[in-house]
Amino acid sequence: MMRREAAQILAMVAWTKRQLGKIEARAKAEIDVQFAEEKIAATVEVDGKPVVVGYTQMVQPKPQLQVTDPEKFVQWVAERWPTEIVESVRESFLPVLKERCVDGILIDDQGEPCPFASLTDPDPYSRTFLTKNGEETLTPVLGSWSLEDLVKVIEAA
Incomplete structure (x- = not known):
């Protein structure tokens, strides 16, 4: 790989990380306001049925x-x-x-x-983790989405 190609890839990765950071911040703001102290299942539809792929929960760190x-x-x-x-x-x-x-x-x-x-007394924060089969289930679903699609899904929710 040429140095310029590597630099181009790294610039694209930096842009993608920035976009993902914005998406994550928007989703965390929603989860923090509406679901404090709850554990919420994340599901995607596979063959017409909801499959749990992860959970988000609030964490209150100890002082x-x-x-x-x-x-x-x-x-x-x-x-x-x-x-x-x-x-x-x-x-x-x-x-x-x-x-x-x-x-x-x-x-x-x-x-x-x-x-x-x-x-x-640290501030509470949200923590998200995938289930055992979460990555396997999400890969084909997210493979067809763009970052803009993900933003629209989050905003629509």
């Missing part, structure tokens, strides 16, 4: 301990739990510290808050 000043956080933990320090706070110890948070603030055994870390 995470966010370190705002790594150096001072390490010092803070080292003073209270010196066995938990290597070069930094062990990743395996972060869930223990997360459990010590009260209203998003990390508190030590003496009730002293840590000003160098806080608990974040």
